[in-house]
Each structure stands twice: as C-alpha cells, then as structure tokens.
Amino acid sequence: MKITKAFFEEIKDLIHSARATVARGVDLVQVYTNFEIGWRIVEQEQKGKGRAEYGQEVIKALAERLTEEFGMGFSARNLASMKAFYLQYQERRPILQTPSAKLKPVGKSQSPIVQTLSAQLGSTPRPFSLSWSHYVFLLSIKNPDERSFYEIESASQDWTLKELKRQFDSSLYERLALSRDKKGIRRLAKEGQIIANPADILKEPLVLEFLGLHESHRYSESDLETALIDYLEHFLLELGKGFLFESRQRRFTFDGEHFFVDLVFYNRLLRCYVLIDLKLGRLTHQNLGQMLMYVNTFDREIKLPEENPTIGIVLCRQKNKAIVEITLPKGTNIHASEYQLYLPSKEELQRKLIEWGNEAGGGK
Numbered sequence: 412m413k414i415t416k417a418f419f420e421e422i423k424d425l426i427h428s429a430r431a432t433v434a435r436g437v438d439l440v441q442v443y444t445n446f447e448i449g450w451r452i453v454e455q456e457q458k459g460k461g462r463a464e465y466g467q468e469v470i471k472a473l474a475e476r477l478t479e480e481f482g483m484g485f486s487a488r489n490l491a492s493m494k495a496f497y498l499q500y501q502e503r504r505p506i507l508q509t510p511s512a513k514l515k516p517v518g519k520s521q522s523p524i525v526q527t528l529s530a531q532l533g534s535t536p537r538p539f540s541l542s543w544s545h546y547v548f549l550l551s552i553k554n555p556d557e558r559s560f561y562e563i564e565s566a567s568q569d570w571t572l573k574e575l576k577r578q579f580d581s582s583l584y585e586r587l588a589l590s591r592d593k594k595g596i597r598r599l600a601k602e603g604q605i606i607a608n609p610a611d612i613l614k615e616p617l618v619l620e621f622l623g624l625h626e627s628h629r630y631s632e633s634d635l636e637t638a639l640i641d642y643l644e645h646f647l648l649e650l651g652k653g654f655l656f657e658s659r660q661r662r663f664t665f666d667g668e669h670f671f672v673d674l675v676f677y678n679r680l681l682r683c684y685v686l687i688d689l690k691l692g693r694l695t696h697q698n699l700g701q702m703l704m705y706v707n708t709f710d711r712e713i714k715l716p717e718e719n720p721t722i723g724i725v726l727c728r729q730k731n732k733a734i735v736e737i738t739l740p741k742g743t744n745i746h747a748s749e750y751q752l753y754l755p756s757k758e759e760l761q762r763k764l765i766e767w768g769n770e771a772g773g774g775k
Contacts, residue, residue: 438542445543449497450504452490470494495550503538540566545575556600557584563603574648581618581649585760590615604652606680609722609744612651616749617726621645624752632689636660636673639689653680661686663708672705683719684709690727694747696738698725702745720744 452473456466470490477485539546545565552558561584565575587604588596590613598605606612622638624630639646640659647654657675664670674687686705690698702723709721723745730747739745 439539441543442539442541442546445493446497446500446504446539448490449493449495450501452494453497456494492547492550496546499550500538506538542572544572548572548575548579552579556596559600560584560603567603568652578648580754580757581620582755582757582760583614585757585764586614586616586618586755588764589760606652606678609681609683609746612653612678612681612685612722613724613746613748614649614651616751616755617649618751618754619646619649620752620754621649622752630691632673632691635689635691639674650676653678654685655679657684663705665704670701670704678722681719681722682717684714684721686721686723688723688725690725692727693729694725694727694731694734696734698727699735699738699745699747703739703743706745722746724748726750 452469455469470487474485474487474490477490541549541562545562549558549562552561561575561579564570564578564583568574570578584599587599590610591599604611619639621642622635624635624638636659643656647656655677657677659674660671661675662669662671672686673689676685676687677683678685686702686709688698688702688705702725706721706723714721721744725745725747727747727749730749735747
C-alpha cells in the first residue's frame with residue numbers, strides 16, 4: 412500500500428519534534444539536578460560556619476564518593492560549578508517550589524524541586540530553559556546585565572552553545588548597547604533585543620569574520636557580496652532577528668539606465684523590506700543618495716500598503732557621521748553601518764560603552 416508524501420512528512424515531523432522535546436527535557440533535568448546539588452552543597456558548607464577550607468573539603472569528599480558511585484561528571488571542578496550556579500541563580504529557587512510540591516511529603520533525599528521537576532518542565536514561566544553547557548559558559552560572564560542578555564537571547568533564538576560563544580566573542584551586547592540610551596540598555600538586560608523600530612536592528616559594527624576575508628588581501632564588492640551569500644546563514648545570524656533573504660543584485664531602471672542594489676531582505680518583525688548596499692571604502696554622500704533612490708523606489712512601486720516603510724543600510728568600511736547628518740533628512744529610514752572582518756576587542760568596546768555612558772550622564 413502506498414502512502415502520500417504529505418502523510419509521511421507529517422509523521423516524520425512528529426517524530427523529529429518528539430525527539431527534540433525529549434532531548435531538551437534531558438538537558439533541563441540535568442540543569443535542575445545540578446541546581447539542586449549546588450543548593451545542598453551550600454547548605455552543607457554553612458554547617459562549617461563559613462570556613463572556606465571546610466567548603467573545599469566538602470566538595471573534595473563529595474566528588475570522590477560520587478565519582479566512585481556514578482563515574483565521570485562529578486569532579487570537584489564540576490561540583491564547584493554547580494555550587495556557583497546555585498549561588499548565581501538562587502533567587503529563582505522559590506519559582507521551583509510550587510504549591511503542588513508543598514502538598515507532597517518530602518523525604519530526606521527528596522526536595523520540592525526534585526518532586527515537581529517533570530511538572531516544571533511543562534510550565535511557564537520556567538526558571539531555566541538552556542542546557543547545562545550553556546549555563547556553565549554564562550557563569551563566566553561577570554557583568555550580570557550582560558549575562559542576563561545572553562541567557563534571554565540564547566533561549567529566544569535557540570542558539571547552540573557554539574552560536575552563543577560566537578555572539579559573545581563578537582561583543583554583541585556591547586555593540587547593541589552602544590546604539591541605545593541608558594533606558595534601552597536596561598531593557599537589553601531584562602528583555603533581550605526587542606525589535607520595534609528600524610534602529611533596533613542596527614549594530615555598530617557588524618562583524619563578518621566568518622567570511623574568511625583578510626584585511627591585507629585585495630577583494631572587490633562583488634567578492635564581498637558572493638562571500639556573504641555563501642555564508643548566508645551566518646550573515647542572517649549576525650544581522651539579527653526576523654530577517655529573510657529575498658534577492659541579490661535587484662535591478663532598477665531609470666530612463667534606460669540600470670542600477671543594482673546588492674542585497675534585499677525582508678524583516679518579518681518590522682514587516683518591511685531591508686535593502687543593503689556594500690561599499691569597500693569610506694562612505695560618501697553619493698552612496699547615501701543612491702540608497703535614498705532605492706528606498707523611494709521600493710516604497711512607491713513594491714511594498715504593499717499594509718507594510719511599513721523600507722529600510723536602507725549602506726554597509727561600509729568607514730562611516731562619516733558628519734556626511735550622514737548633512738546628507739540625510741531627519742527621521743529617514745536610511746542608515747550607515749560599519750563592518751569589520753575581524754572580531755572587535757571586547758575591552759575596547761566596553762571602554763567605549765563606559766565613555767558613552769559618562770557623556771550621556773554628563774560625566775557622572
């Protein structure tokens with residue numbers, strides 16, 4: 412008997428979804444268990460009346476016994492991470508202790524967290540939603556606002572650990588923070604990157620190190636465009652949320668003369684087209700004027716009435732703020748953004764953020 416392709420695909424998707432759910436559940440069980448172990452270690456250490464050497468002895472002795480019983484995964488270093496994990500996120504423990512848990516008897520080896528673990532995995536809001544490996548990495552981030560931002564973004568964007576590390580190494584938090592006021596920075600820490608207007612999608616600079624192009628090598632705008640298309644998945648991740656690729660080298664014709672915009676995207680969150688033109692050198696007023704022509708054409712001839720105005724971005728190696736301010740009218744949807752072919756210095760961006768904060772606060 413033959414079955415339809417649609418029927419088979421439906422069953423296949425169901426199995427993939429189930430496996431992904433089980434895998435995520437296993438990850439969360441590990442996270443919750445390690446949180447509970449960290450809590451128990453801290454409780455035991457407190458019996459030593461705050462003596463640091465007593466705490467070290469507790470972790471060392473526990474590591475030896477657990478390794479003997481369960482094998483790898485319970486080294487003194489790992490147990491120290493569990494302790495640090497609990498101490499960092501201990502304010503979330505009350506969320507785990509639900510009313511249903513308190514109605515059940517708790518044995519010596521059980522806690523409300525363990526008893527209601529399966530229920531918590533299916534409830535919202537959840538205290539934790541990432542894998543243990545994600546949280547181990549997050550613990551290395553000292554700035555609590557920055558740590559909170561990366562946790563929120565990892566969960567909402569479903570970043571792998573590799574993607575999280577890449578975004579951290581490229582200083583995503585600092586690059587977004589530098590384009591916002593103090594209130595906007597606080598929102599980054601509490602809510603992540605919220606896309607509500609064109610300025611919310613901009614980063615300064617965009618980092619394109621994944622292209623493998625080098626500063627010392629000669630390359631053309633065509634080479635840059637081709638490399639971006641070859642690494643489109645990486646480029647979409649760097650651009651940010653909601654981007655869909657539509658076309659490259661989109662042609663416009665005026666009085667028999669042809670013009671081409673390098674890359675055309677659509678942002679489903681802003682519900683508008685986003686045009687990107689690539690420039691290797693220093694930004695000029697001609698670059699901005701050309702983008703203004705592209706944006707006006709899209710708004711008049713292509714976008715639907717219910718869609719929002721088109722955004723134009725000139726991606727250049729060196730931006731001239733004075734040229735941008737003089738050339739473009741206020742309130743325009745055209746922006747210039749720099750790109751780099753190497754990861755920026757996190758220390759330098761952090762220093763810029765501090766300097767920016769001092770300037771915005773009048774030096775206070």
